[in-house]
Amino acid sequence: MPFQFEDHDPETYRRKGRFISLAMAGQLIVFGLVFVQLLQTAFDGGFWLNVLGVLLGLVATSLVFAVLRERPWMTEMRYVWQLKHHLSRVSGYLPALRRAVAEDNDTALAVLSFYHQGMAQLAELNGRTLDDDAELLAERETVRLARREKGLPERVDGFDPEDLRAFQRG
Numbered sequence: 001m002p003f004q005f006e007d008h009d010p011e012t013y014r015r016k017g018r019f020i021s022l023a024m025a026g027q028l029i030v031f032g033l034v035f036v037q038l039l040q041t042a043f044d045g046g047f048w049l050n051v052l053g054v055l056l057g058l059v060a061t062s063l064v065f066a067v068l069r070e071r072p073w074m075t076e077m078r079y080v081w082q083l084k085h086h087l088s089r090v091s092g093y094l095p096a097l098r099r100a101v102a103e104d105n106d107t108a109l110a111v112l113s114f115y116h117q118g119m120a121q122l123a124e125l126n127g128r129t130l131d132d133d134a135e136l137l138a139e140r141e142t143v144r145l146a147r148r149e150k151g152l153p154e155r156v157d158g159f160d161p162e163d164l165r166a167f168q169r170g
Contacts, residue, residue, distance in 0.1 A: 002161075003083070003161070008079060013076040013080065013125045016074075017077065024061060027064065032056075032057030033053075035053035035054070035060070036053030036057075039056075076125075083118055084122065086118065086159055087118045090114065090115045090164070092169050093168075096108075098112070101146065106150070108167065113143050113147060113154075114159040117155060
């Protein structure tokens with residue numbers, strides 16, 4: 001399924017991220033304590049019952065989170081998870097994509113452009129600057145110029161994971 005870039009307010013994303021992280025941590029603590037107490041009461045104590053209680057708390061928290069993640073107020077979080085997933089997937093193909101761009105492959109150029117745009121957007125959403133890695137900056141500029149020379153827009157709208165099938169991983 002193709003992934004499309006979306007615009008999200010970085011401050012809203014960070015605020016929701018902090019709130020959700022705190023809520024999930026609190027929920028894990030409460031569920032963990034409840035399960036530990038129930039197990040301690042039912043089975044007369046023991047270290048492994050404490051461990052089991054915490055694990056059950058983690059499972060319960062995960063289940064609640066799985067149900068809530070499709071809610072509209074989780075839009076920014078879902079988008080960033082998907083973006084990170086796709087960036088991680090593309091990063092495994094970077095050597096092959098770089099070779100293909102050197103061989104004038106338009107698909108590789110589009111995927112590499114997606115990668116650089118996605119990394120920039122992720123950094124912006126997280127309130128960070130991109131690494132000052134000279135190689136990465138040079139590559140981003142090379143991709144931008146190559147797209148311009150071919151008459152293509154400098155930016156892509158998204159990424160189709162099927163495009164990676166044409167390249168060898170690693």
